[in-house]
Amino acid sequence: xxxxxxxxxxADVTMLLAEVWASYVDAEPLVPGPTAASDDCWSxxxxxxxxxxxxxxxxxxxxxxxxxxxxxxxxxxATTVExxxxxxxLANMVGGNVKSLMPDPSSLSLPVVRAGTITPPSDAIExxxxxxxxxxxxxxxxxxxxxxxxxEGATR
Amino acid sequence: xxxxxxxxxxxxxxxxxRTLRQAGHxxxxxVEAENGRDLCEKALTTSPDLILSDWNMPEMNGIDAxxxxxxxxxxxxFGFVTSEGSAxxxxxxxxxxxxxxxxKPFTPETFAEALAVAGVV
Numbered sequence: 001x002x003x004x005x006x007x008x009x010x011a012d013v014t015m016l017l018a019e020v021w022a023s024y025v026d027a028e029p030l031v032p033g034p035t036a037a038s039d040d041c042w043s044x045x046x047x048x049x050x051x052x053x054x055x056x057x058x059x060x061x062x063x064x065x066x067x068x069x070x071x072x073x074x075x076x077x078a079t080t081v082e083x084x085x086x087x088x089x090l091a092n093m094v095g096g097n098v099k100s101l102m103p104d105p106s107s108l109s110l111p112v113v114r115a116g117t118i119t120p121p122s123d124a125i126e127x128x129x130x131x132x133x134x135x136x137x138x139x140x141x142x143x144x145x146x147x148x149x150x151x152e153g154a155t156r
Numbered sequence: 157x158x159x160x161x162x163x164x165x166x167x168x169x170x171x172x173x174r175t176l177r178q179a180g181h182x183x184x185x186x187v188e189a190e191n192g193r194d195l196c197e198k199a200l201t202t203s204p205d206l207i208l209s210d211w212n213m214p215e216m217n218g219i220d221a222x223x224x225x226x227x228x229x230x231x232x233x234f235g236f237v238t239s240e241g242s243a244x245x246x247x248x249x250x251x252x253x254x255x256x257x258x259x260k261p262f263t264p265e266t267f268a269e270a271l272a273v274a275g276v277v
Contacts, residue, residue: 023261024171072167074174085167092165092212093260096239100259104244108212110164 006052007127008098008143014130017058017141020093021134025068033133035140036061044087044113045120046095050106053146054127056095057118060087064137088113094141123148157276160204162189162221163237164213168260172208172237178264181271192216196224199232206276208258211238211245219252226253233274237262 008016018030042065045057060068069078069086078086088111099108112118120126124144131140159176163169169188176182187202189195191213199207207225209218216224222234234254238245241259249257256270 020261023263069167073170082167085165089165089168093239096212096241096260099240100242100245104242108240110212110214 005127005145006102007054007145008101010128010130012101013094013098013128013141013143014132016094016097017130017132017139020090020097021139024090024093025071025134028135030132030134030139033131034138035059035131036064036138038117041065041117041138042083042087042113042115043118044091044111045118046091046111047109047146048095048099048102048106049109049150051104052099052102052106053150054098054102055120055124055142055144055146056091056098057120057142057144058087058091058094059117059138059140059142060090061138062115064134064139067135067137068139084113084115098143120144121146121148157205158185158187158202159276160187160189160195160198160202160207161209162192162195162207162213162218163210164190165210166190168210168237175262175264175267179267179271180264181267181276184276192218192221192224195221199225199230204232206271206274207232207234208237209234211236211240219248222249222252222254233276235270235274 040062043059069083072086091111127145128143189198193216211218236257239260246257255274
């Protein structure tokens with residue numbers, strides 16, 4: 001049952017998102033806020049496979065993604081490629097740290113990035129989330145537990 | 157010194173370079189690679205003094221690249237810069253011949269300490 005499976009808490013995800021943000025974007029505090037609208041956002045997700053199975057995703061409003069990427073790259077305006085790269089790297093860092101909190105051994109996928117939302121797999125159940133506002137812009141991180149059988153051919 | 161930075165994220169390669177500068181290591185020549193295969197090729201063609209590599213990359217990941225280099229006789233000092241900093245990953249890295257593993261998110265101080273371990277001045 002879900003309650004018997006180890007999972008990060010909302011507080012874990014909030015802390016990880018804040019640490020990553022402060023290290024690579026800027027020191028402006030993240031405060032509780034709404035999730036970005038699905039028709040105006042960038043999303044990225046990583047998948048953890050092995051002793052613990054889940055997805056870790058981030059979702060930013062389009063403006064938050066553009067401004068965060070520009071700060072990460074150190075330019076006035078980030079290109080679309082740089083925005084996608086930056087959002088993917090944010091998911092990679094939050095995902096890698098969630099993976100480190102969960103049981104070993106496991107592996108982390110490369111991030112999948114999309115302009116828009118990424119629909120979780122049908123067997124995914126959200127177990128933790130953090131929705132914050134950065135300079136008035138929506139940023140969120142979500143952890144889903146994968147409850148279905150591991151796909152054939154899945155490798156560590 | 158010449159430092160080879162390998163990461164499939166160009167944004168992260170730039171962040172690593174910025175952090176090196178903040179850690180007092182902005183005077184080194186930088187070579188960039190975008191995956192493990194590229195890392196191995198450039199390790200042979202550019203002869204870096206230190207390799208800083210991500211773990212999870214397309215085509216060839218960092219740990220496979222390190223193992224390939226060591227099997228080929230390379231003794232270039234190698235450190236990981238990765239989002240996965242668990243005890244298991246650190247042990248795998250050490251066994252394969254890495255000098256250190258810097259976990260993301262990192263600070264200039266973390267970089268300075270790791271490079272000191274590697275003997276980089």
